[in-house]
Amino acid sequence: MYVVFSYGMGANGTAALLRLLFEPETRPAELVEDLSNLIVITAQTGDEFLDTAVMVEQHIYPLLAKRRVRMVQVARAGHYERDGIVVLDDTREPILCLTSGAYALLEELTSSATVAQAKDRKHSQKFKGWVIDQWFKTNIGDEPYVHIMGYDVSEPDRVAGDLALGLPNKRPWYPLVDWGWDWGACERYIFAQLGVRWKRSHCFECPFAFSVTKGGRERTIPRLLAHPYQAMGALTMEYLAVACNPKQGLIAGKQLYDLLADWPGGFVLLELFHHHLDDAEWAVYDVQRGFGSKPGDTMKRGRPARSMRPLVTGSRADMLAHLERAAGLLGRRLETDGRHWRVWWRRRGIYFPTVEHLLTAAPALAHDKTNPGFPKLWRDGLKATRQLELAI
Ligand code: SF4
Numbered sequence: 001m002y003v004v005f006s007y008g009m010g011a012n013g014t015a016a017l018l019r020l021l022f023e024p025e026t027r028p029a030e031l032v033e034d035l036s037n038l039i040v041i042t043a044q045t046g047d048e049f050l051d052t053a054v055m056v057e058q059h060i061y062p063l064l065a066k067r068r069v070r071m072v073q074v075a076r077a078g079h080y081e082r083d084g085i086v087v088l089d090d091t092r093e094p095i096l097c098l099t100s101g102a103y104a105l106l107e108e109l110t111s112s113a114t115v116a117q118a119k120d121r122k123h124s125q126k127f128k129g130w131v132i133d134q135w136f137k138t139n140i141g142d143e144p145y146v147h148i149m150g151y152d153v154s155e156p157d158r159v160a161g162d163l164a165l166g167l168p169n170k171r172p173w174y175p176l177v178d179w180g181w182d183w184g185a186c187e188r189y190i191f192a193q194l195g196v197r198w199k200r201s202h203c204f205e206c207p208f209a210f211s212v213t214k215g216g217r218e219r220t221i222p223r224l225l226a227h228p229y230q231a232m233g234a235l236t237m238e239y240l241a242v243a244c245n246p247k248q249g250l251i252a253g254k255q256l257y258d259l260l261a262d263w264p265g266g267f268v269l270l271e272l273f274h275h276h277l278d279d280a281e282w283a284v285y286d287v288q289r290g291f292g293s294k295p296g297d298t299m300k301r302g303r304p305a306r307s308m309r310p311l312v313t314g315s316r317a318d319m320l321a322h323l324e325r326a327a328g329l330l331g332r333r334l335e336t337d338g339r340h341w342r343v344w345w346r347r348r349g350i351y352f353p354t355v356e357h358l359l360t361a362a363p364a365l366a367h368d369k370t371n372p373g374f375p376k377l378w379r380d381g382l383k384a385t386r387q388l389e390l391a392i
Pocket of ligand 1: 045105116121123124127201202203205206207208
């Protein structure tokens with residue numbers, strides 16, 4: 001029977017994998033004798049911090065190669081499921097940890113001018129769980145297999161969620177839960193075995209990485225400072241999202257930019273970011289949103305939908321000049337919060353349904369996109385707004 005270890009490259013998975021490699025008596029029956037049917041698989045989101053790749057290459061891949069363990073790296077190939085997955089590497093002699101993936105989560109987010117939502121982990125399933133499931137379907141099919149996951153004893157919700165997911169021939173095993181290990185125990189085990197403090201594994205734009213309570217900011221901001229190229233990705237994504245919707249922000253509506261502005265040394269990154277923006281190709285975007293209302297309550301916002309179109313592209317200066325001209329033609333002001341520029345054609349009302357409509361300028365990374373529910377919400381919102389205007 002195949003035994004597949006989903007390796008997310010964090011401390012939990014690393015500790016569990018090391019123990020299975022170093023202590024044969026902890027292995028499931030299928031692996032006690034030899035490791036030839038063990039497959040370690042990683043789904044690359046494309047946005048993992050580079051220092052994670054370096055740690056994995058230095059400490060984990062040589063151990064796998066020495067024991068001839070099969071290592072597979074996979075990634076999502078595109079926005080749609082029909083685009084499929086890419087097998088980045090499949091070898092018993094792994095060398096490079098291919099964290100740049102294929103179609104990166106950052107590309108997905110910037111193409112729709114949004115940020116990863118801290119409210120749900122749907123994108124995680126889309127870029128990790130779904131990708132690994134596709135690999136299983138092609139490579140294991142209907143054969144039963146043991147699926148090892150590195151959830152620890154403090155994560156019963158994630159274990160319960162995982163039990164409900166996946167293919168019917170999966171037999172899940174959570175070794176850290178069986179061993180009673182939490183994250184601290186994993187970190188200590190890795191340090192005892194390898195002599196290194198394992199860094200957290202996550203995307204550089206991960207909204208969960210900045211939590212105040214668990215010291216997330218103290219860990220993640222210095223990491224961004226040490227990876228300026230990746231920090232540019234996170235800041236650009238946020239800039240674009242906020243330009244199109246002032247209520248956005250990487251950290252639950254708060255902006256990474258502001259966090260860095262107050263952080264010792266953060267200004268260095270922000271200076272770089274301003275140059276990065278100057279060098280980028282920009283676009284003027286036409287952004288329209290329709291908002292429904294909760295049934296029977298015009299004070300409560302219902303489902304929103306958006307239509308977004310890049311109108312013209314060029315240099316930053318050119319796009320701001322276009323925006324200024326548009327403001328003059330519409331008889332509106334070109335408004336700025338100091339970082340973003342917008343011309344508000346229609347602002348959302350306080351009663352729902354309603355609409356909002358703006359022109360803005362930002363890096364030319366977002367695509368022309370209209371949500372399926374937009375035409376109706378726009379029509380209803382516009383009608384309600386006009387009726388209100390007539391009544392006043
Ligand atoms: S952004 Fe965070 S939650 Fe989302 S896939 Fe990356 S690490 Fe996981």
